Amino acid sequence: MDLVEESPYRFRIDRRAPMRVPGMVFASRALLPEAGADRSLEQVANVATLPGIVGASYAMPDVHWGYGFPIGGVAATDVADGGVVSPGGVGFDISCGVRLLAADLDRADLPRIREALMDGLDPAVPRGMGRGAVWRLADRAELDAVLRGGSRYAVERGHGVTRDLARCEDGGAVDDADPAQVSDRAVQRGQGQVGSLGSGNHFLEVQAVDEVYDEPAAAAFGLRSGQVTVMIHCGSRGLGHQVCTDHVRAMEPTMAGHGIEVPDRQLACAPVDSPQGRAYLGAMAAAANYARANRQLLTEAARRVFHRVAGARLDLVYDISHNLAKIETHEVDGVPRRLCVHRKGATRALPPGHADLPDDLRPVGQPVLIPGSMGTASYVLTGVAGAPAFASTCHGAGRTRSRGQAGRAVRGQDLRRDLEARGVAVRGASWRGLAEEMPTAYKDVSAVVESAQGAGLCRLVARLVPLGVVKG
DNA sequence: ATGTAC
Numbered sequence: 001m002d003l004v005e006e007s008p009y010r011f012r013i014d015r016r017a018p019m020r021v022p023g024m025v026f027a028s029r030a031l032l033p034e035a036g037a038d039r040s041l042e043q044v045a046n047v048a049t050l051p052g053i054v055g056a057s058y059a060m061p062d063v064h065w066g067y068g069f070p071i072g073g074v075a076a077t078d079v080a081d082g083g084v085v086s087p088g089g090v091g092f093d094i095s096c097g098v099r100l101l102a103a104d105l106d107r108a109d110l111p112r113i114r115e116a117l118m119d120g121l122d123p124a125v126p127r128g129m130g131r132g133a134v135w136r137l138a139d140r141a142e143l144d145a146v147l148r149g150g151s152r153y154a155v156e157r158g159h160g161v162t163r164d165l166a167r168c169e170d171g172g173a174v175d176d177a178d179p180a181q182v183s184d185r186a187v188q189r190g191q192g193q194v195g196s197l198g199s200g201n202h203f204l205e206v207q208a209v210d211e212v213y214d215e216p217a218a219a220a221f222g223l224r225s226g227q228v229t230v231m232i233h234c235g236s237r238g239l240g241h242q243v244c245t246d247h248v249r250a251m252e253p254t255m256a257g258h259g260i261e262v263p264d265r266q267l268a269c270a271p272v273d274s275p276q277g278r279a280y281l282g283a284m285a286a287a288a289n290y291a292r293a294n295r296q297l298l299t300e301a302a303r304r305v306f307h308r309v310a311g312a313r314l315d316l317v318y319d320i321s322h323n324l325a326k327i328e329t330h331e332v333d334g335v336p337r338r339l340c341v342h343r344k345g346a347t348r349a350l351p352p353g354h355a356d357l358p359d360d361l362r363p364v365g366q367p368v369l370i371p372g373s374m375g376t377a378s379y380v381l382t383g384v385a386g387a388p389a390f391a392s393t394c395h396g397a398g399r400t401r402s403r404g405q406a407g408r409a410v411r412g413q414d415l416r417r418d419l420e421a422r423g424v425a426v427r428g429a430s431w432r433g434l435a436e437e438m439p440t441a442y443k444d445v446s447a448v449v450e451s452a453q454g455a456g457l458c459r460l461v462a463r464l465v466p467l468g469v470v471k472g
Numbered sequence: 473a474t475g476t477a478c
Contacts, residue, residue, distance in 0.1 A: 067473095093473040130475060189475075200473055241474045323473085403476085 001041040003032070009061075009455035013041065018263065019048040024056040024388070026455035031061050031447055038400075040070035046263045047075050051271070052083025054332050054339065058389040060346050061451035062398030062443060067092065068266030071345035071399075074392045079272045079327065079338045084260065085280055086269035087251070089342030090325050092244045095288035096235030097169075097321035098369040099295045100380065101314040103306060105228040107208035110467055113310050117206060118425045118468045120305035125204050125298060127197035127472040128429035134195025134297045135159075143187055144179040146194060150289030151296040151319070159300045166358045167316040169348070172296070173289050178282025182239070183246050186283075190239030190290055195297030199433050200403075201396075202234045202472035203371070204298065206425075207378065207464040217382050217461045220364040221317050229464055230306075230314055231378055232298050233371045234472070235323065236291035243287045247280040272327070272340045281325070288324060295319055317380075318367035322347045322395035330390050341390050349383035349393045349458045368458055372445035373397045374437045375419045377465050379449045381458040393457040394449065397442035406441035407432055425468035434471055 003011040003025065011032065013023030023044040025032065033040050040063050047069055048057035054076055063072035068088030077083025110117075126132035137143050145153050151172030154160055165172040182190075197204060209227045212218045223229070236243075251268045254276050255261075260269060270276035299316065306312040325342045332339075350357055350366035357366055365382035372378045376397070383391060401409070412431030415438055419426050428434045452458050 091473070096473070198473075202473085235473070238474065245474090 001035060001045065009451050013045055015048065019045055021048050021053050021056050023048055023059070025059040025063065026451065026457060027061040028447065028451045028454070031443060031451055033063060038065050040065045043068070043070040044073065046267060047073060049263055050075060050077060050084055050086065050267065050269060051260055052077035052081045054078050060394040061448045062345065062394045062396055064398045066344065068264055069342070069344050072394065073344050074342065074346045074389050076330065076339040076341045076390050077272065079340055083272055083340055084269035085272045085277045085325055085340050086267055086342065087244045087248050087280060088266050088268065089344050090284060091323040091344045092241045093235035093323055094240035094243060094284055095291035095321040096323040097291065097295070097319065098371055099232045099299060099319040100317040100369050101230040101299060101302065102222050102317050103228040103230065104313045105310060106226050107228055110228060114425060114468060116309045117305065118427055120309050121204065121302065121470050122427040124301045124305050125197060125470045126195065127199065127470070129199050132196060133193050134301050137191055137194060140187055143191055146293045147179040147182060147286035147289050148177050149173050150292035154293045154296040160296050164296065164316045168292065168319040169321060172292055174285040176282060177285035177289050179286050181279045181283035182243060182286050186239050186242035186246065189242050190237065193237040193239070194290065194294055195301065196237060196294065197234045197298065197472035198237050199429060199472045201437060203374070204302065204470040205231045205466050206468040207231055207466050209462050210377065210465040211463040213460040213462060217364045220361060221367050221380065221461065222315055223317065223380065223462055230302050231369070231371060231464065232295055234294055234298065236287040236294065239290050240287040243283045247283060250279065251276050284325065288321065292319065318369060320347055320369055328390070339390065343392050345395045346392045347395045349381065349387065349391050351383040351385040351387065351391065368393055370394060370445065370449055371396050373439040373442035374469060374471065375422065375424050375466060376439050376445055377463050379445065379460065380462040380464065381449060382461050384456065384459050387457050389457060394452045397445040397448060399441060400443055401441040403436040406438050407436045410435050410438045424466045426471065428471045437471065
């Protein structure tokens with residue numbers, strides 16, 4: 001893949017047929033995916049062929065190989081110009097995302113209560129493949145209420161406070177969810193998983209604010225140096241996975257009829273303005289709301305433990321997805337256009353002044369939450385004005401080695417011992433799952449966020465370090 | 473990510 005270095009942190013893949021736009025990779029030279037080991041830059045070029053794509057096919061500094069689209073990819077299509085929506089541009093874990101809670105505790109309080117907190121969280125946070133959930137839904141009607149209402153429905157039912165919703169993307173629920181487009185099989189898989197972490201890179205972590213880079217922004221977010229925080233990373237579990245599977249299958253046989261040809265079967269798509277496009281977006285919104293309710297219920301589970309063990313409160317800083325497509329208006333060449341912005345392993349980062357931000361955050365910009373790999377730092381960033389890539393930035397460290405490679409390279413027991421020796425308490429779901437998340441299977445998250453800032457995508461606000469991890 | 477292949 002030929003890359004042209006436009007400036008530090010910015011590499012172009014020149015347009016050549018059948019690409020409709022160039023590719024644009026935001027990364028330091030050191031973070032660029034290794035050719036041969038990872039085909040994600042070919043995927044960036046493939047995405048550039050999609051009907052209606054505008055600007056460029058973008059890759060964030062944590063880009064790596066994914067299903068059809070790269071993880072760490074952003075693509076916007078023009079709805080009025082035959083623009084498509086593609087389930088592969090969202091990912092299997094629809095509205096997977098991160099929520100950050102701020103405790104009224106200081107890290108100096110932690111040594112004496114940390115083990116009690118971790119022992120309280122361990123049984124209170126359902127996790128692992130399949131297995132258990134905080135909430136048992138009565139019937140399909142109640143699941144439909146979750147699919148329509150997301151965190152708003154959870155709060156209505158007493159799982160949270162109204163203030164939480166002001167600190168959620170979309171006020172806690174995406175509009176236009178269409179539960180009728182969610183199959184019975186997806187419903188069956190989702191019925192018993194609302195309020196569960198899942199597995200893989202999902203976690204609930206007790207952290208401390210280790211360094212503040214931007215005091216006014218941190219203060220507006222409700223964060224101060226030394227404060228204890230809780231980060232929750234999870235998604236839409238089996239329900240979101242089934243929605244993706246179902247709608248890829250439904251789109252495949254309709255593509256020729258829409259006159260769409262793509263270089264990779266995994267780029268299955270349909271015009272936003274088509275029956276298949278609308279069906280997917282309705283189901284995707286429903287799965288997104290499921291993921292938001294999931295994070296809201298896990299928040300309540302953590303709150304109960306912090307209250308019982310430490311008499312402490314947890315206030316929501318923000319909840320943001322990094323796997324989602326949204327219909328948004330952006331200026332393209334000075335003209336406002338309705339775009340379907342796919343962010344897959346990429347985080348929306350609204351700039352200061354944006355109308356969709358709550359009043360108290362509007363002067364600063366949207367909080368962007370970046371989880372690191374297990375045992376390493378996480379970051380809080382904020383959006384900046386005039387950024388490229390339709391107000392998007394990175395989402396995490398980004399894998400460099402597969403799950404299988406990682407699982408063979410280290411034993412979970414050894415990894416846990418190393419983490420505990422470095423002051424990180426570990427409550428895992430399985431030894432194998434722990435091993436697959438070894439930090440050396442990931443890029444350096446600090447280098448990723450520095451590249452994202454260097455590329456003009458966002459600004460650093462604070463660094464968080466782990467004290468204890470409840471691992472999916 | 474995922475009842476890690478219907």
